[in-house]
Amino acid sequence: MSTGALPTAGPMMPEPLRVRSLRRETADTFTVSLDVSERPGGFPFQPGQFNMLYAFGVGEVPISISGDPARPGELLHTVRTVGAVTEALRRVGRGGRMGVRGPYGRPWPLEEARGLDVVVVAGGLGLAPLRSAILHLLRHRTEYGRVSLLVGARSPEGLLYRRELARWQEDARLKVLVTVDQAGPEWKGHVGVVPALLRDVELEPSRTVALMCGPEVMMRFTVRELERQGVPDSRIHLSLERNMKCAVGFCGHCQLVPFFVCKDGPVLPYDRLRPFINPREV
Amino acid sequence: MASSLPPIEEHPFLRGLSPEQVKAIACDVREVSFPAGALLLREGDEARTLFLLRSGRVSLELNVPGQGPRQLETLKAGDILGLSWLFPPYRWHLDARAVEPVESFALDASCLRGPSPEHPVLEPALAMRLLRQLYERLERVRMQRMDLYKVGP
Numbered sequence: 092m093s094t095g096a097l098p099t100a101g102p103m104m105p106e107p108l109r110v111r112s113l114r115r116e117t118a119d120t121f122t123v124s125l126d127v128s129e130r131p132g133g134f135p136f137q138p139g140q141f142n143m144l145y146a147f148g149v150g151e152v153p154i155s156i157s158g159d160p161a162r163p164g165e166l167l168h169t170v171r172t173v174g175a176v177t178e179a180l181r182r183v184g185r186g187g188r189m190g191v192r193g194p195y196g197r198p199w200p201l202e203e204a205r206g207l208d209v210v211v212v213a214g215g216l217g218l219a220p221l222r223s224a225i226l227h228l229l230r231h232r233t234e235y236g237r238v239s240l241l242v243g244a245r246s247p248e249g250l251l252y253r254r255e256l257a258r259w260q261e262d263a264r265l266k267v268l269v270t271v272d273q274a275g276p277e278w279k280g281h282v283g284v285v286p287a288l289l290r291d292v293e294l295e296p297s298r299t300v301a302l303m304c305g306p307e308v309m310m311r312f313t314v315r316e317l318e319r320q321g322v323p324d325s326r327i328h329l330s331l332e333r334n335m336k337c338a339v340g341f342c343g344h345c346q347l348v349p350f351f352v353c354k355d356g357p358v359l360p361y362d363r364l365r366p367f368i369n370p371r372e373v
Numbered sequence: 374m375a376s377s378l379p380p381i382e383e384h385p386f387l388r389g390l391s392p393e394q395v396k397a398i399a400c401d402v403r404e405v406s407f408p409a410g411a412l413l414l415r416e417g418d419e420a421r422t423l424f425l426l427r428s429g430r431v432s433l434e435l436n437v438p439g440q441g442p443r444q445l446e447t448l449k450a451g452d453i454l455g456l457s458w459l460f461p462p463y464r465w466h467l468d469a470r471a472v473e474p475v476e477s478f479a480l481d482a483s484c485l486r487g488p489s490p491e492h493p494v495l496e497p498a499l500a501m502r503l504l505r506q507l508y509e510r511l512e513r514v515r516m517q518r519m520d521l522y523k524v525g526p
Contacts, residue, residue, distance in 0.1 A: 215522035245522035272517050274444045279472060282432065282444040284516045290451070306521040312512075 102339045105145040105190025108166070110183055116169060116251050120216065121181055122157065125166040125191065133163030137198035138223035139330060139358045143338050144168060145190030146179035153335040153353070155220035156194060161230055166191075169219035169251065195338045196357050199224045200328055204300040207326075208236035210292060212313050214243045214285055214305020218251045220330050220357075221304050225259070232264050239266040239292045243285035243309065246271050247278045266292065285309055286316040296321030302358075304330040311369065314361055324362035331357050331364075378427045381478050385451040386425050386506070390498055398499045401481035407471040413454065414469040420457035421482040426450050429475035434468040442468065446513070453506055458482035459493070 108125040115121050127134040136156045145151040158167035172178050183189050201224060209228060213221045228238050240259065244250045250269065260267045268288045270281040281288070285305070299322050303310050310329050317327055333345035333352040340354035348367040350356060361368075381387060381402060382395045390398070405424075407413055413424060413431060430449045434442040445467065448454055454477070457465050463482075486493035495503070 243522075245520065249522060270447075272520070272522070275440075276434070276442045276444065278444060281430075281447045283446045284513050286516075287513055291449075308516070308519060309521050312516060 102192065103337065105143070105151070105192050107147075107188040108191050110185050110187050110189065113181070113183075113185055117249055119173070120169060120171045120251065122167055122169045123180070123183075123189075125168070125189070127164060127166045134166040134194075135163045136160060136194040136223075138201060138227050139198035139220055140194040140196045141220070141335075141338075141357060142168065142191050142193030142195065143335070144170070144180055145192070146176050146183065147188070147190060149179040150176040151190070151192075151336075152176045152180075153195075153338060155330075155357075157219040157222045159226040159230075160223050161226070169216070169222075171216050192338060195353055197355060197359070199302050199330075199358055200300070200360075201227055204302075205234050206236065206298075208295060208299045209238045210289075210294070210299060210301045210317075211238070211240045212285060212301060212303040212305070212310075213241070214309040215245065215249065216251065217303075217305030217330070218242055221302060222252065222255075224302055225265075229262070229264060236298065237266070237293070238264065239268070241285055241288045241292070242267070242269045243288075243305065244269075244271050246273055247280070268292070284312070286312045289313070289316045289320065294320050294322065296323070299326060301327045302330075303328065307331075307368070324365060325360050327361040328358050329361060329364060329368075331359065331368075333357075378476060381425070384425045384427065384478065386453050386502055394496065394498045397496050398485065399478070399480055401484040403479045403481075405477050405479045407475045407477075409471055409473050411471045411475075412468055413471060413475065413477070414465040414467065416465050416468050418465050420455060420463045420465050422455055423458065423480040423482060423485060424454040425478040425480065426452050426454060427476045427478065430472040431475055432470050432472050434470055436468065442470075446510075446517075447472065456503065456507070458486070459503070 111124040111126045113121055113123050138160050141153050141155045143151050144154050154168045154170055157169045158165050170177050170180055172181050180189055211221055228235055259265050268291055270283050270288055274282050301317055301322060303313060314327055331352050335353045336342045336344040338353045340351040345352040381399050387395055426448060428450045430447055431454055432447055433445045435445055436442050454469055
């Protein structure tokens, strides 16, 4: 499987793209749409890949592409404002420009999952890199078995893509389960942790592929539950977040023992990750 | 009207036990139902029932003065509800509210723990299953306490 288009002006040269729109998702998260209309063919990418976004004069951060891979004319990123660079990206505003390098990284194994059941597990901002995979699964729905989406967040207010999530919950082609860690009386949904939702998914372990992104502790507990139910480690795929700088496997900032997460990941199967993801020395 | 839901021996909490073990544990059972919004347990009330949920969802709640009820966890069909009958002072520590219509088996605590509350004698199979439930609940609470989705250190 190809890993998508290579950047045209050298791997370290950001391409300035204009902000088409900026939508607030939660109190600290926004989705930015970048104008790629001047690029021939738009901005092709594969679900799970990321770009380096550059706030000019401030710095660069890796951000997953959260748009629809079948619509390369629309380049979307969902960003959480956690520091100087992401705050500067938020302030660029409509009509301003930010630099883009990419797409980079190993995508979700959607070819491998063809014909199998797919369980998608997202925690918090982890839904952003999975959104493109979900849109792909929906677009090619007949090529997959049962598709389940489990989503967790700190509170109802922390859920990403709330309107879209509500639409997916109404969509008979998907089983969607949403949970939050804490809620007031107005919340009529589930309260609890994400791994507990797996009990409500009918799993046929030998024909199940799991795609997972979220806080690593959440993923660790979810992997444990999937293993308990018999899903092989090689079919459990995690998207990792590390300190990516060059994004092309030169600098080593994102190194996880044998892997450069930017190049060998961010999506990796758990059978390869298992020896390296949990030890506290790594 | 007879329920179309599975009988008590097929409830996940008891599944796999012999008929004798089920009989020993579920020696005094009622089938109960609650409309949406009803309280199954009220904090401070006497705790004398173990609920085996058969359908619907229940929210475990803690009332915070000045803030109203906070939802702590959702329980659903297949789960058990109510363990405060195990230890003195045998009072519920939380509220439990039906989020949607609930059907449940209600097992009488005096039968579960034997004739003397001060010296309960639990059926070993029941004790192990309660322990497992408590352990799994502890794991979930630990995860929730970590506030995994919080940004920053």
